[in-house]
Amino acid sequence: xxxxxxxxKVDGGExxxxxxxxxxxxIAYGVTFLIPVLVGQRGGDEALAGLIISAATVSxxxxxILSGHIADAIGSARAVAVxxxxxxxxxxxxxxxxxxxxxxxxxxxxxxxxxxxxxxxGPILVAAIVEPVHRIRFFALLSGSMMSGIGAGPIIGRxxxxxxxxxxxxxxxxxxxxxxxxxxxxxxxxxxxxxxxxLPHVNKxxxxxxxxxxxxxxxxxxxxxxxxxxxxxxLSSFQTSYAKAHGFDYSLFxxxxxxxxxxxxxxxxxxxxxKDPLYSLLILTSLTLASILLFLMLTSSQLAYLGGAxxxxxxxxxxxxxINGLAANExxxxxxxxxxxxxxxxxxxGVFGFPLIxxxxxxxxxxxxxxxxxxxxxxxxxxxxxFRIALRATGANEASVQEKIAALEDGGPGRRGD
Numbered sequence: 001x002x003x004x005x006x007x008x009k010v011d012g013g014e015x016x017x018x019x020x021x022x023x024x025x026x027i028a029y030g031v032t033f034l035i036p037v038l039v040g041q042r043g044g045d046e047a048l049a050g051l052i053i054s055a056a057t058v059s060x061x062x063x064x065i066l067s068g069h070i071a072d073a074i075g076s077a078r079a080v081a082v083x084x085x086x087x088x089x090x091x092x093x094x095x096x097x098x099x100x101x102x103x104x105x106x107x108x109x110x111x112x113x114x115x116x117x118x119x120x121x122g123p124i125l126v127a128a129i130v131e132p133v134h135r136i137r138f139f140a141l142l143s144g145s146m147m148s149g150i151g152a153g154p155i156i157g158r159x160x161x162x163x164x165x166x167x168x169x170x171x172x173x174x175x176x177x178x179x180x181x182x183x184x185x186x187x188x189x190x191x192x193x194x195x196x197x198x199l200p201h202v203n204k205x206x207x208x209x210x211x212x213x214x215x216x217x218x219x220x221x222x223x224x225x226x227x228x229x230x231x232x233x234x235l236s237s238f239q240t241s242y243a244k245a246h247g248f249d250y251s252l253f254x255x256x257x258x259x260x261x262x263x264x265x266x267x268x269x270x271x272x273x274x275k276d277p278l279y280s281l282l283i284l285t286s287l288t289l290a291s292i293l294l295f296l297m298l299t300s301s302q303l304a305y306l307g308g309a310x311x312x313x314x315x316x317x318x319x320x321x322x323i324n325g326l327a328a329n330e331x332x333x334x335x336x337x338x339x340x341x342x343x344x345x346x347x348x349x350g351v352f353g354f355p356l357i358x359x360x361x362x363x364x365x366x367x368x369x370x371x372x373x374x375x376x377x378x379x380x381x382x383x384x385x386x387f388r389i390a391l392r393a394t395g396a397n398e399a400s401v402q403e404k405i406a407a408l409e410d411g412g413p414g415r416r417g418d
């Protein structure tokens with residue numbers, strides 16, 4: 001990608017369409033957190049729900065790998081528009097298929113096709129037309145819009161059941177919102193085409209590019225987002241089970257999480273991006289760790305439940321924004337899209353793959369056991385940040401020593417005999 005292309009700024013109208021469309025498409029993923037309820041009403045358990053959710057892993061991984069090729073062929077915005085059709089089809093499938101077995105696993109596979117393409121290409125579309133210095137901020141705004149849609153999905157389900165409507169109502173709503181979101185991205189494609197902002201053929205992933213990205217500092221953010229995706233997938237996909245076990249209203253979790261994630265990305269992200277990203281991550285991963293401890297220890301207070309969700313939204317939400325920007329900015333020269341593809345791939349594997357493990361843990365050992373595993377994942381992310389800080393400090397010390405040695409060899413103040 002040329003420097004001039006990388007420095008292009010997305011204008012307000014285009015970015016507004018990105019965000020609104022992202023919100024509408026994300027509702028289809030958000031309603032999947034209601035799958036345990038849907039499956040339970042049809043005679044299944046959390047293990048089956050986890051299997052259905054994880055069926056999306058295979059198709060999503062395939063689409064993440066192919067999305068760069070698809071974007072190069074038809075344009076990123078138009079590819080996202082097509083993904084909206086798959087998201088709509090999956091939402092409709094969950095709503096109308098009465099059984100809870102293989103047929104819903106096929107629907108989950110279709111969900112993965114739509115979500116994989118949209119989730120991967122949205123950030124690439126933004127990163128390509130936003131200056132590097134502003135990427136973390138714009139990523140935060142886009143992901144905030146996506147998080148709004150994700151959080152809205154289960155809240156829509158709670159409202160529907162509160163009004164004595166079937167849980168399938170939320171999936172029908174997601175079907176309609178996906179069609180609307182896809183239409184917006186198609187209009188965006190037309191607008192970008194007219195403005196001459198269609199991206200060059202630079203998005204394809206290859207083994208060589210993958211090796212270069214893995215060997216770069218971007219790998220730390222890629223690993224962290226995979227771990228974070230597993231945490232989010234486990235906590236969100238089975239929040240209905242956790243709330244039921246402790247007598248909570250599960251909508252409180254999504255209200256607290258979504259509110260904190262959105263507000264922090266709107267009002268705190270601009271401050272965070274001006275600070276040292278590693279020290280910011282140290283604080284944010286600590287908050288995430290503390291929120292999971294709250295879920296484990298304070299199991300009888302609705303207020304603590306809401307507070308833990310808000311703390312998770314702040315810590316996890318901003319962590320995601322920071323590492324998303326780092327994955328782009330620390331990628332090898334010319335391989336920013338490929339780095340973001342691998343970033344998306346790691347997240348998808350975590351967020352769709354871990355529910356399979358989590359569902360079986362809940363059935364065999366209970367919700368608390370699943371939470372202990374999530375706590376371990378949070379500790380791993382915290383340790384990764386500490387490792388990066390220590391690695392940088394060691395590198396800085398080594399550089400300082402080398403500078404002093406060079407100064408002495410060049411006749412610096414410590415040299416004798418002159």
